[in-house]
Amino acid sequence: MSIPSGPPAAVPRVPEAIHRRRWVILAVLMFSLLIVVLDNSILNVAVKTIASPSPTGLGATQSELEWAINSYTLVFAGLLFTAGLLGDRIGRKKVLLFGILLFGVGSALAAMSGSPGELITWRAVMGFGAAFVMPATLAILMNVFERDEQPKAIGIWAGSVGLGIAIGPITGGLLLEHFWWGSIFLVNVPVVVIALIAMAVLVPDSRDPKPGRIDPLGVLLSIVGLVLLVFGIIRGGELADFGDAVVLLSITGGLVVLAGFVWHEKRSSHPAIDITYFKNGAFSAAVAAVALVFFALMGVTFFSAFYLQSVRGYSALQSGLLIVPLAAAQMIFAPRARLVVERFGSRAVCTVGMLLVAVGLSAFALFDATTPIWVMCLVFFVQGTGMAHVMPPVTVAVMQALPREKAGSGSAINNTFRQVGGALGIAILGSVLSTVYRGEIDGHLGTLPAAARDAAGESIEATLGIAEKLGPAGAPLVGAANDAFVSAMHVTALGSACVALIGALVVGIFLPGKPPAGQRSEQGADDRAVPAGARR
Numbered sequence: 001m002s003i004p005s006g007p008p009a010a011v012p013r014v015p016e017a018i019h020r021r022r023w024v025i026l027a028v029l030m031f032s033l034l035i036v037v038l039d040n041s042i043l044n045v046a047v048k049t050i051a052s053p054s055p056t057g058l059g060a061t062q063s064e065l066e067w068a069i070n071s072y073t074l075v076f077a078g079l080l081f082t083a084g085l086l087g088d089r090i091g092r093k094k095v096l097l098f099g100i101l102l103f104g105v106g107s108a109l110a111a112m113s114g115s116p117g118e119l120i121t122w123r124a125v126m127g128f129g130a131a132f133v134m135p136a137t138l139a140i141l142m143n144v145f146e147r148d149e150q151p152k153a154i155g156i157w158a159g160s161v162g163l164g165i166a167i168g169p170i171t172g173g174l175l176l177e178h179f180w181w182g183s184i185f186l187v188n189v190p191v192v193v194i195a196l197i198a199m200a201v202l203v204p205d206s207r208d209p210k211p212g213r214i215d216p217l218g219v220l221l222s223i224v225g226l227v228l229l230v231f232g233i234i235r236g237g238e239l240a241d242f243g244d245a246v247v248l249l250s251i252t253g254g255l256v257v258l259a260g261f262v263w264h265e266k267r268s269s270h271p272a273i274d275i276t277y278f279k280n281g282a283f284s285a286a287v288a289a290v291a292l293v294f295f296a297l298m299g300v301t302f303f304s305a306f307y308l309q310s311v312r313g314y315s316a317l318q319s320g321l322l323i324v325p326l327a328a329a330q331m332i333f334a335p336r337a338r339l340v341v342e343r344f345g346s347r348a349v350c351t352v353g354m355l356l357v358a359v360g361l362s363a364f365a366l367f368d369a370t371t372p373i374w375v376m377c378l379v380f381f382v383q384g385t386g387m388a389h390v391m392p393p394v395t396v397a398v399m400q401a402l403p404r405e406k407a408g409s410g411s412a413i414n415n416t417f418r419q420v421g422g423a424l425g426i427a428i429l430g431s432v433l434s435t436v437y438r439g440e441i442d443g444h445l446g447t448l449p450a451a452a453r454d455a456a457g458e459s460i461e462a463t464l465g466i467a468e469k470l471g472p473a474g475a476p477l478v479g480a481a482n483d484a485f486v487s488a489m490h491v492t493a494l495g496s497a498c499v500a501l502i503g504a505l506v507v508g509i510f511l512p513g514k515p516p517a518g519q520r521s522e523q524g525a526d527d528r529a530v531p532a533g534a535r536r
Contacts, residue, residue, distance in 0.1 A: 169320025
């Protein structure tokens, strides 16, 4: 095929030396991302152990367990704006190295926690470091791959999330069977050391040649608003009363602060998040889909650990192995999602993916204490398949809607909505689970002293702890606790499925359909039109 005699439409901006080692760089970025995902998936398996009384665990309540997850997530989500802007401004490699180092320090300190409060604090430090890791990995990826290869690279990048989900629970189960609970955090330290060396040697630096200023007020407003909102939701679940004055003040205050955040961002000359991005319908639908799918899945991930370990009696390692089908599906299908999108278009692929997620979540409403293992594995595989056909296409839609120079900001927006959706999913669905469980179990706690009755009604772990102290007389309470938890899980699962259906509706309406053949062929032409020698 002849090369046009005129000047090319565009000159690729990736230097040839970087272009040649782009896949090695992607492997290092995936390893960095794996550290963050690995930690969260390990923690999901360990919640039952951490909830156990000392010396086995920390005796954390369900609310404290939620905050051990949400303190990380809220700091992470709140600082993503700043992390993305700093990466664009001072260099993405620099903030990536800083984030990994801080994450390692926080992991070591979390392993030595002596109370739930300390664990929550050091988890927040880990979230601070992770906020500088995840947006930088995706931003660097966008700057070492040309546009026509970005969907493939993002699919592989997203597949590494599945790898983390698979390795995390198994690693966590093995560690918990042979070591104390703090080992699930201490294992991050040697991984961080390897990642630091690999990034320092192999990963190139990049930045925005015309960066904007940082918006500390916007970041502060987002953090305060989210903390107030989620605290109110969690507290309402603990009390089984969303009409409580503290709950109402917290939720209302959070919504007001978040509204102030949006107002400030629209009028700021250097916003933490450029609101004009959301005028693009496909961009808005993509970030909404990210938030909704993680809202639905994170809440289910939280309660599935209790279902598998407390109700079904599986060990932490066995629970981790049961989640492998979900991870395997992501690892298999995420790197290939671009091929399906090329054939059917983003709208059709993401809509079907969200519907598969909804089907998988709805299936939890049919689970009981005797559901066969193969059924659970099939459901997890369906969920993973759905996610694998949602996350890569919507991530591509978000990142390619922005110029390469703003890759850090785009990555921050994508990950912020993902983490906020996950945090709210854990908070809201955790509150629903707690409220329904308390309502179901209360009728079986009448013979207990008042103080023990209140404590026993907070979570299934608390109820089982009281039943164990009662000896043989506590056997009926164990059965009642399992039944109450399964009923609460059914309600929560259906709520999660409804959220996934809303996500399917959003992407079905707003994401673009399959482009004409001529337009598809032109999209990658610019990057392929210039010989490799023309790269700078």
